[in-house]
Amino acid sequence: MILAGVLLLLALILPALPLGSWQAFALDTAQFAFLLSGLALSWDLLARTGQLSLAHGAFFGLGAYTAALTAPLIGTLPSLLAGAAVAAVGSFLLGLATLRLHGMYFAIATLAFSEVMRTFVLKAGFTGGSIGMIVAPPFDGRFPLGGYYLAVTVLGLCVLVSYLVSRSRFSYAMAAIRQGEPVARVLGVPVVRVKLLAFLLSSALAGLAGGVYGMKTLFLSPYDAFSLGRAVEALVIPIFGGLYTTTGPLVGGLLLVSLETWLRLRIGEGYLVVYGVLLILAILFLPRGLVGWLSRRRGGGHA
Amino acid sequence: MKKLWVLASTAVAVMGLSLAQTSVKVGVILPLSTVGGKAALNGIQLAADEATAAGKVRFEIVSVDDGNAADKAVPALTKLLTVDKVDIVIGGLGSGPTLAMAGPVKQYKPLFLAIGAASSLVENAFTGYDDFFHFHPWDYHNVAAAMDFFKYLYGQGARKIAILYEDGPFGSAGMPTYRKLLQDAGYEVQAEPFKTNSGNFTAILTRFKSFQPDILYWIGYDWDALPIATQARQVGLKPKLIYGAPPAWPIGFDKNPNSNDVVGMSAWLPSVSNQESRNFVAAYKKKYGEVTEEYMAPMGYTIVKALTAAITAAGSAEKDKVAEALAKVKLNTPFGPLAFKPSDTGKTKYQGFDSSIWFQFQYLGGARRQVYPVQGAARPIRYPGSY
Numbered sequence: 001m002i003l004a005g006v007l008l009l010l011a012l013i014l015p016a017l018p019l020g021s022w023q024a025f026a027l028d029t030a031q032f033a034f035l036l037s038g039l040a041l042s043w044d045l046l047a048r049t050g051q052l053s054l055a056h057g058a059f060f061g062l063g064a065y066t067a068a069l070t071a072p073l074i075g076t077l078p079s080l081l082a083g084a085a086v087a088a089v090g091s092f093l094l095g096l097a098t099l100r101l102h103g104m105y106f107a108i109a110t111l112a113f114s115e116v117m118r119t120f121v122l123k124a125g126f127t128g129g130s131i132g133m134i135v136a137p138p139f140d141g142r143f144p145l146g147g148y149y150l151a152v153t154v155l156g157l158c159v160l161v162s163y164l165v166s167r168s169r170f171s172y173a174m175a176a177i178r179q180g181e182p183v184a185r186v187l188g189v190p191v192v193r194v195k196l197l198a199f200l201l202s203s204a205l206a207g208l209a210g211g212v213y214g215m216k217t218l219f220l221s222p223y224d225a226f227s228l229g230r231a232v233e234a235l236v237i238p239i240f241g242g243l244y245t246t247t248g249p250l251v252g253g254l255l256l257v258s259l260e261t262w263l264r265l266r267i268g269e270g271y272l273v274v275y276g277v278l279l280i281l282a283i284l285f286l287p288r289g290l291v292g293w294l295s296r297r298r299g300g301g302h303a
Numbered sequence: 304m305k306k307l308w309v310l311a312s313t314a315v316a317v318m319g320l321s322l323a324q325t326s327v328k329v330g331v332i333l334p335l336s337t338v339g340g341k342a343a344l345n346g347i348q349l350a351a352d353e354a355t356a357a358g359k360v361r362f363e364i365v366s367v368d369d370g371n372a373a374d375k376a377v378p379a380l381t382k383l384l385t386v387d388k389v390d391i392v393i394g395g396l397g398s399g400p401t402l403a404m405a406g407p408v409k410q411y412k413p414l415f416l417a418i419g420a421a422s423s424l425v426e427n428a429f430t431g432y433d434d435f436f437h438f439h440p441w442d443y444h445n446v447a448a449a450m451d452f453f454k455y456l457y458g459q460g461a462r463k464i465a466i467l468y469e470d471g472p473f474g475s476a477g478m479p480t481y482r483k484l485l486q487d488a489g490y491e492v493q494a495e496p497f498k499t500n501s502g503n504f505t506a507i508l509t510r511f512k513s514f515q516p517d518i519l520y521w522i523g524y525d526w527d528a529l530p531i532a533t534q535a536r537q538v539g540l541k542p543k544l545i546y547g548a549p550p551a552w553p554i555g556f557d558k559n560p561n562s563n564d565v566v567g568m569s570a571w572l573p574s575v576s577n578q579e580s581r582n583f584v585a586a587y588k589k590k591y592g593e594v595t596e597e598y599m600a601p602m603g604y605t606i607v608k609a610l611t612a613a614i615t616a617a618g619s620a621e622k623d624k625v626a627e628a629l630a631k632v633k634l635n636t637p638f639g640p641l642a643f644k645p646s647d648t649g650k651t652k653y654q655g656f657d658s659s660i661w662f663q664f665q666y667l668g669g670a671r672r673q674v675y676p677v678q679g680a681a682r683p684i685r686y687p688g689s690y
């Protein structure tokens with residue numbers, strides 16, 4: 001957690017660091033890295049109950065579209081909260097129907113939900129449909145670093161929620177469910193309620209990240225906002241960084257986005273091949289993720 | 304002594320050339336992992352090399368990949384503008400990433416030369432930004448060019464049109480407009496969406512059979528071309544014309560017998576007979592050892608040619624002077640004459656090409672032949688075609 005605190009502090013002071021001509025580029029890259037890391041942290045929250053979600057791209061998209069549509073009417077911050085709320089409502093409805101499913105069946109149900117949401121936004125007139133929609137910058141562009149600090153805030157919130165959950169009794173219930181639902185039930189854990197609460201928290205944070213994303217890219221299309229690729233990234237980052245931890249998805253997200261950006265700049269065409277090989281190697285040789293490997297080297301401390 | 308004299312005179316000549324040349328660093332941001340992006344970069348590099356060799360302008364091209372995604376395009380453009388410190392940027396192939404780039408463009412104010420980005424949303428996003436030069440026609444130009452052809456076919460007796468469109472942004476964006484325009488032109492229209500790359504169109508094509516369309520019009524991607532052409536025959540649809548509108552046609556499609564008589568729209572083909580097109584094809588073949596059929600290659604080439612003319616006229620690589628000169632450039636290009644004027648809606652000040660660069664071609668005997676407009680046609684259209 002100290003590492004997470006240091007990283008958040010660095011994120012806060014990054015605009016003031018003497019990065020010279022690289023500053024604007026670093027801030028842009030960092031902003032997307034924070035949002036993706038936040039999404040990964042939100043995914044990991046649900047994963048702690050043993051559920052593999054492929055709907056986080058959809059929650060991200062729901063948050064993005066809701067914030068984009070409501071921002072001109074109610075302002076930046078309320079619109080972001082509205083985005084989080086709509087994503088949470090979406091997850092609640094999905095959860096009611098699917099949280100009794102396990103493993104692959106749950107993953108397929110969430111994948112179907114993503115497709116349904118994307119198609120809905122694609123066909124709905126008020127979303128701009130397949131043409132997409134232009135999004136206003138946060139605070140009407142009055143603060144050049146407004147978007148950046150929103151991304152830092154979202155990341156900070158995701159870290160805080162993830163940390164508080166991991167320190168609460170709730171985390172024991174989640175771990176019990178992950179290790180075996182029948183046993184958890186026997187132990188008196190309200191399985192569906194715990195999973196639903198984890199799903200709500202997780203999706204609200206994903207929706208919040210999506211809202212800030214749209215305000216940065218200034219444009220949303222259903223294929224980008226509801227991208228399955230993003231749902232996969234949300235899953236790969238915690239696996240790379242270390243599942244069921246706060247530091248794992250945070251470090252994993254920042255490292256992977258930095259690595260991808262660096263490879264794209266250095267190698268250019270074909271950089272994804274190198275990126276893919278590095279990911280495969282990491283998963284093969286770091287089965288508990290980066291944080292798990294570091295903990296083992298340090299003598300088995302908790303991440 | 305003689306050697307020394309030769310060396311000295313060569314050095315003086317090189318120095319003189321470099322002093323006479325205006326040096327300019329140009330940023331290029333394209334989806335480099337796509338066929339269109341690579342072709343565009345090849346065209347840009349070719350024209351830059353020609354300008355340098357001609358001693359007019361010495362280009363330094365700094366290229367970055369926009370990943371065809373907003374979250375990759377924004378940092379990549381920021382790097383070009385702040386780290387590489389370019390004042391002139393060529394890019395914006397896909398509309399989505401270009402819209403995302405509107406933010407940094409307005410913040411750092413480069414001269415932005417858009418190579419693609421046909422969506423009218425881009426036109427809205429860059430309204431009021433005077434250093435935005437859009438070379439490619441807008442989407443409404445594309446619709447106008449296709450409609451002109453459909454009106455011609457109406458005159459040839461076509462009355463029913465079945466539209467097969469992919470359900471993504473590319474295929475479905477213009478559908479309501481197309482449907483209305485076709486109905487206004489007197490056509491009876493039946494339209495159905497499909498999932499691109501699904502490979503199975505027999506169900507929809509069989510449903511179309513009872514409609515008995517004169518034209519089967521499909522809007523999708525290159526990988527959909529062959530399954531549609533093949534399965535239309537297999538189900539016995541027998542339209543009088545198959546018209547496709549993918550962003551690029553599949554490589555080798557012309558060699559497949561099922562491509563015969565299929566019609567499509569393009570802005571350029573290597574067979575276009577104007578002098579600039581012939582020069583481009585020869586130069587491209589010399590540099591890259593192949594002939595490209597991607598119209599983004601001559602589009603990139605044209606942009607750098609126009610930029611060279613502007614820098615030469617301005618006598619400087621200073622952004623504002625170049626923009627002022629570029630606005631006055633008149634140039635013959637592989638697409639035909641280029642000159643800038645305000646866009647049709649008046650939202651942007653500098654629009655290069657319009658619907659007039661589009662033409663219709665037909666796959667005939669293993670090659671694409673220009674068939675419409677009739678006055679520029681290499682061959683008369685085969686209507687009804689044999690499918």
